[in-house]
Amino acid sequence: MSNELEVSLYVLVLAVPLGLELVRRVSPLLHTPLMSLTNAISAISVVGAILIAGAGDSQTLSQVLGCVAVTFATINIVAGFLITDRMLKMFKKKETK
Amino acid sequence: MTPGAEATPGIWQVAYIVAALTIVLSIKWLASPVTARRGVISGEFGLLFAIVGTLLRQEVVNFEWILVCMAIGTAIGVPLAYLMPMTAVPQLTALSHAFGAFAAALVGTADYYKSIAQGHPFTGATMAAIVIETVLGYLTCTASVMAFGKLQDLVPTRPMTYKGQNFVNVALLVFAVALGVWMIYEPAPAWVFPAYTVLSLLFGVLLIMPIGGGDMPTVIALLNSYAGAACCAMGFALGNRLLIIAGAVNASSGFILSVIMCKAMNRSFTNVLFGAFGQVQAGASTKMAQRPVRSATPEDAAEILSSARKVIVVPGYGMAVAQAQHKLRELADSLIKRGVDVQFAIHPVAGRMPGHMNVLLAEADIPYDRLHEMEDINQDFAETDVALVIGANDVVNPAARHDKTSPIYGMPILDVDKAQTVMVIKRSMNPGFAGIDNELYYMPRTLMLFGDAKAVVGEIAKELPVHA
Numbered sequence A: 001m002s003n004e005l006e007v008s009l010y011v012l013v014l015a016v017p018l019g020l021e022l023v024r025r026v027s028p029l030l031h032t033p034l035m036s037l038t039n040a041i042s043a044i045s046v047v048g049a050i051l052i053a054g055a056g057d058s059q060t061l062s063q064v065l066g067c068v069a070v071t072f073a074t075i076n077i078v079a080g081f082l083i084t085d086r087m088l089k090m091f092k093k094k095e096t097k
Numbered sequence B: 001m002t003p004g005a006e007a008t009p010g011i012w013q014v015a016y017i018v019a020a021l022t023i024v025l026s027i028k029w030l031a032s033p034v035t036a037r038r039g040v041i042s043g044e045f046g047l048l049f050a051i052v053g054t055l056l057r058q059e060v061v062n063f064e065w066i067l068v069c070m071a072i073g074t075a076i077g078v079p080l081a082y083l084m085p086m087t088a089v090p091q092l093t094a095l096s097h098a099f100g101a102f103a104a105a106l107v108g109t110a111d112y113y114k115s116i117a118q119g120h121p122f123t124g125a126t127m128a129a130i131v132i133e134t135v136l137g138y139l140t141c142t143a144s145v146m147a148f149g150k151l152q153d154l155v156p157t158r159p160m161t162y163k164g165q166n167f168v169n170v171a172l173l174v175f176a177v178a179l180g181v182w183m184i185y186e187p188a189p190a191w192v193f194p195a196y197t198v199l200s201l202l203f204g205v206l207l208i209m210p211i212g213g214g215d216m217p218t219v220i221a222l223l224n225s226y227a228g229a230a231c232c233a234m235g236f237a238l239g240n241r242l243l244i245i246a247g248a249v250n251a252s253s254g255f256i257l258s259v260i261m262c263k264a265m266n267r268s269f270t271n272v273l274f275g276a277f278g279q280v281q282a283g284a285s286t287k288m289a290q291r292p293v294r295s296a297t298p299e300d301a302a303e304i305l306s307s308a309r310k311v312i313v314v315p316g317y318g319m320a321v322a323q324a325q326h327k328l329r330e331l332a333d334s335l336i337k338r339g340v341d342v343q344f345a346i347h348p349v350a351g352r353m354p355g356h357m358n359v360l361l362a363e364a365d366i367p368y369d370r371l372h373e374m375e376d377i378n379q380d381f382a383e384t385d386v387a388l389v390i391g392a393n394d395v396v397n398p399a400a401r402h403d404k405t406s407p408i409y410g411m412p413i414l415d416v417d418k419a420q421t422v423m424v425i426k427r428s429m430n431p432g433f434a435g436i437d438n439e440l441y442y443m444p445r446t447l448m449l450f451g452d453a454k455a456v457v458g459e460i461a462k463e464l465p466v467h468a
Helices: A003-024 A028-054 A060-090 B003-007 B011-029 B036-055 B064-083 B086-117 B124-151 B165-185 B192-208 B213-238 B241-264 B269-274 B282-288 B298-306 B317-322 B325-337 B356-363 B374-383 B453-467
Strands: B310-315 B341-346 B371-373 B386-390 B421-426 B446-450
Touching: A003 B011, A003 B213, A003 B241, A028 A060, A028 B011, A028 B036, A028 B064, A028 B086, A028 B213, A028 B241, A028 B356, A060 B036, A060 B064, A060 B086, A060 B356, B011 B036, B011 B241, B036 B241, B064 B086, B086 B124, B086 B192, B086 B213, B086 B356, B124 B165, B124 B192, B124 B213, B165 B192, B213 B241, B213 B269, B241 B269, B298 B325, B298 B386, B298 B421, B298 B446, B298 B453, B310 B325, B310 B356, B310 B374, B317 B325, B317 B356, B317 B453, B325 B341, B325 B356, B325 B453, B341 B356, B341 B374, B356 B371, B371 B374, B421 B453, B446 B453
Parallel strands: B310 B341, B310 B386, B341 B371, B386 B421, B421 B446
Antiparallel strands: none
16 A cells, blocks of 8 residues: 555544534534535535646646536535525524614 | 655645645534634635645646636626525535536546546556546436425425336446446446446436435435545545545535434434335325314414413424515514513424524524524423424324334424424425324314415414404
């Protein structure tokens, strides 16, 4: 097993329990915003999309696919964050009158 | 990387580490409504650092198209987020999943063809990562589109089943896995990857077809988990640890939520995915439908409500469909002004996604300290004068407690039948999405108010001042 892969696997085995622990603490009140926030974060695949779209050595097919991927990932990021923010703005503790 | 380069890490590497940190913090801060908005900002910075860091990498030399594509994506994403009404949040989330997963799958596809074009096809661990990334990406994409269709009523929400369905699905999956394994072990012929892609896309559609609308909370959470896992796999394919961390945090988030949803329905994962809920019991419900019910007018309801001391409102998907949350707030406000104690009881699977009801009530400016989870409020029903059920059905069905033949037997429910009076606002006597009859409606203490939830709640609110 290459060293690279080994380090990556270590990162994975640490990140999974961390994620489970963090999410367990989120109040059920906020489960919908949690979903849309993680939805936006999952669009971090934009990193892979930029790398393939911007690489000098990609052939045309890969570049086109990469560009389409950048577009879709961006929609995901923008829509995900905006809707989360829109929802959270509405959560108020006291009556405002 | 040369030893010299290792001593001075690139700016992008620092940006990635900051991005990983802010993403982890963003979920930590989302834990409480007090810090939640800080969490969103932190997440936004996380993505910003990730994108800027990537653009600064030496490998990235073509910027024009990337910036154009980002501009297009933003131009589509902004109206999408602002024009959708709050009741459509589940659909929007499903659609957004579809986009993100599609992007991940395309990256896997592009990486695969790039390696072929350069004459050294991937094998082993990298290919395994790409295989997992593409299958999860494509199936999540079509599955999310299907979920969107069901939530938006473009596709029938009832489970669609046919004989041998599970066999077809499993056969398809086995075939796809076989192709995947083939590609991992040796460079496969040119037709294999496209075939693999088509199978993945098809599997996503077939996966959602037999799942009913009421199981969408579990399914959307599960799709969220798959999207995260696809991202994680991409991290392995590219040797990018930021993707692994973000993907893993995401995958575990979706996984936990779907486990919570399954528990709230007392069902297993396999039952949700392969059970085709709602089909089996359609026959059993017809024989009960003849029993008498007590119906009431909004005037009666207003009379009873205004003389109550304590009222617990139980909202369900019907409230979302009728957009009744604003009228409900007006009603709650006038009752509170009359000294009535008004609280809201939220079942974990009420609505079409986890936490759906909380968002709608928050939209109507109902403060969140009046919203209570099932475990916290269930013992209060016994000392409640009126339980007002608005568009909820299965989550208040007492059959879940005692009727072993009921498909929902064992599911934790809100004990509204313990209240002095139960009022149910419902469009008609038609059973809910699952086709299960609800004995609550036939109890002597139950009053049925037939009509559109928004109209009925509005009328009750209007009747109140007269009686004051």
